[in-house]
Amino acid sequence: MPLMYIFTVESAYSCAIMFPAMFEARIVYFRELGAKTYTPAAYYWARLIADLPFSIGESLLFTLLMYFTAGLTTANDGAPFGIFLLGYWLNRMIGLAFAEFCASVSPLAETANAVLATSLNFLQLFAGFLIRAPSMPRAWIWMHYLCHFHYPIYLFQANELRHIDEVECSGGSRLPVSTPANAPVDCNDPQQFESSLFCSRPVCLISSGPDQLEAFSIGYSDSDIGTYLGAMVAFLVGYRIAAFLALKYVNHLKR
Numbered sequence: 001m002p003l004m005y006i007f008t009v010e011s012a013y014s015c016a017i018m019f020p021a022m023f024e025a026r027i028v029y030f031r032e033l034g035a036k037t038y039t040p041a042a043y044y045w046a047r048l049i050a051d052l053p054f055s056i057g058e059s060l061l062f063t064l065l066m067y068f069t070a071g072l073t074t075a076n077d078g079a080p081f082g083i084f085l086l087g088y089w090l091n092r093m094i095g096l097a098f099a100e101f102c103a104s105v106s107p108l109a110e111t112a113n114a115v116l117a118t119s120l121n122f123l124q125l126f127a128g129f130l131i132r133a134p135s136m137p138r139a140w141i142w143m144h145y146l147c148h149f150h151y152p153i154y155l156f157q158a159n160e161l162r163h164i165d166e167v168e169c170s171g172g173s174r175l176p177v178s179t180p181a182n183a184p185v186d187c188n189d190p191q192q193f194e195s196s197l198f199c200s201r202p203v204c205l206i207s208s209g210p211d212q213l214e215a216f217s218i219g220y221s222d223s224d225i226g227t228y229l230g231a232m233v234a235f236l237v238g239y240r241i242a243a244f245l246a247l248k249y250v251n252h253l254k255r
Contacts, residue, residue, distance in 0.1 A: 104246035164209030
């Protein structure tokens, strides 16, 4: 599970790499906008379309390198690989849109970096990994559903773990069951040991992937997978609209 968390947050933080190019182009953008060379919508869509092949290529290369290196599942004729690739690309696009919004509302690249890092650090608290959703204070549970990290993390976990039918228990993951001192059986007798609940025995707390998902209150049905993907699309559209409005109406250049 930590691996899926790292995949998600790494993709978001690395989007800050776009800040230098954005701030370098800002002066030219406002100059040409003032000369009525193009509209904000034309500039925004042109840049988005130009960046799209790079985001797809990044996501595909990352997934090809990391998915099989990490030994993730190839069950169901590789369907989980396709879901992971789609989810990672959507997560990357969400990160780019959010970073673009932070840049558009910030006067300097340094400010944009601070806004992005602070926002992402805050959102991580409600993703459902550092703090499980059932353990969050009721007054803050709404942030869990407004945190865009929540959905790719849950998607990656469910996509992987729901295909694992059996988890090998090590000694550290077993819970010993105590034996009362006055147990009316001889636990050294193999036959009595197997038939009596009084005898101490190791219990595997997590015996399958679904057990792990249920421990974190993560849904893993096909409809849950669709919900996570749909929520990611909604966040992507929302952040893209916010970034466009900020680009159109916020002008930090002073004449």
